[in-house]
Amino acid sequence: MLSSQSAQVVRTTLPAVEASLGSITELFYRHMFEERPELLRGLFNRANQANGAQREALAGAVAAFATALVEHPDERPDAVLGRIANKHASLGITADQYTLVARHLLGAVAEVLGDAVTPAVAAAWDEVYWLMANALIAMEARLYAQAQVEDGAVWRTMEITERHEESLDTVSIVLRRTDGAPTEPFVPGQYVSVQAGFPDGAYQIRQYSLSTAPGRKTWRITVKRERSIDGRVPEGEVSSWLHAHARPGDTLKVSLPFGDLLLPEGGSPLLLASAGIGVTPMLAMLEHLATVSPDRPVTVVHADRSPVHHAHRLELSELVGRLPNASLHVWYEDTDHPDAVGDHVNKGWADITRLAPAPGTTAFLCGPLSFMKAVRTDLLAHGLSPRDIHYEVFGPDLWLSK
Template sequence: MLSPESAAVIRATLPAVGGALDDITTRPDVLLGRIAHKHAAVGVTDEQYTIVHKYLFAAIADVLGDAVTPEVAAAWDEVYWLMAGALIAQEARLYLEAQVRPDQPWRRWTVVERREETPDAASILLRPADGAPAPRARAGQYVSVRVRMPDGVHQLRQYSISSAPGDGTRRITVKRVRGEAVPDGEVSNLLLDTVRTGDELTLSAPFGDVVHADRSPADHALRADIHRLVEALPAARSLFWYERPGTEEPTALPGIMSLDDVDLPKDASVYLCGPLPFMRAFRDELLRAGVSARDITYEVFGPDLWLADATG
């Protein structure tokens, strides 16, 4: 917790969050959990927080000048190390659970299969190159892929694990990023243009969670896998919404996801996952359709501030 002296200075220097400061400082895990997963996925270490602190506070002093009094500097220094301490603790737990050292987060994996999913997406199946067991993964997690670019610089990107997490392999599905008035995605294009069976890639342990959307059936990677899994469930059916429907999914609905044309049972149990604005809008639709609030379970893709948002 912040000391009373530092809390008073922070309230005075940052009025926009001053009124919510007590809630913020008593719930750092809500705000920082996803940052910790991202840091662990790229091998951030304790020592790097000291380096960030040095240059961040030098920049603050350079930009704000005399406004950074000793009292202000001390208060914000305390805030920084409060947040850093929370992240360091969470990241230490994540590294321990993943059974990796933060200074050695990378492992070589061999490509055992490549499958073209759409014209702009391919699945890459990998197995640990050293023959040792694959680290445990949970549904929805991602791995960092570390590649060396033609100019010699290493780049990192995160890709969701698109296979069941229980076996000794990993499958990632890479979609080509085509720039619109900006450059094409460097790593996605490199992987799709060059990676073949027998190659090796460098991966991190699995971390985090994910949500995803596609605009058309032709762009929808792993669509056949979803149908196969739904068919294996008794009395289950799938329903898709696409901005650009196609003949591949004749029962798909056009446009953004909506309940207007869905016969939804009043006693349905609903599970939502996505960005907060999407889930807030869809939750309102569910309530209007007669679904009880207690039957709606959610997971936020992004900082989980729903409970702290009085408008939710």
């Protein structure tokens, strides 16, 4: 898909661009927010800008896309972009915003690399950017069409009907449409974006998995309060706000559901592996399976600090119990709690080396990046194909940048 003349230029300059991507993305965001400060206050995650996670994720995506273009010149690496397109759709990103990004991103490349950016180099990387941007624009247009909305028109006002404390640091929030109509359909494993407003006039957006199966008149999200760690990691801005302020009768701005962590059809074996709040999409999948495919073989793995930190602990066990060919394996770092009992409970870090997956198993992972990478490594060692291992991350996708 990349022209032959540009492919040679990109192949030659890719090492220099990759080495400078940290500086390029830092400069890109700084200049864009100087021109459009409302984007930082109302679209981009301020915490991820402050800690550099968003810059790292962008650098990883650009490097992976460019590398795929030169290594597989006859293919457009759309697989790299699917997760980004779904995230963008949940934020209501529109095609016109890509022109703003192009101006500042390519400008940052020229500023950082200086005289090395000849007209030929600038033209080649402009081609890379627009191949990536146009692929995303097309994907996002399809997502909006599937949702039967105009591009970017994903936001709804929803009312909180219930709130439940699910563990020491998590609450679940049940939402319904304010007009009483059924909630829009979704696929188990998808998420919604939620807006929160702050006294400084800014609002921030975060994504939360839908933690029950489709087919109800309500949606449920489960929110873990991200607490500060020794002052080095700031409190979660939106999660803290929802814990403090979200009450039944209140309304929230919520997006339509998006996400590409989707169960395959059929009766092939599944492995669902989660840690911490990563259990939420697995709950929706399990409830859905109990309704439509209860005999499907399912291995469920979950890791947590302790039973009191394990959100939806009893619900997870009940859902697995509704599936006759399912097994549950839980690991707790602390097993001194009286609820840390049962043949399915293990002590320490999750270790799936003894859980040999059946041939043809499809695996879904959700949790901290270190957990997912360790599980994926073990699954590959057991012979699972990389194409059959899928994952979801909350926040910037740093998998490609690590």
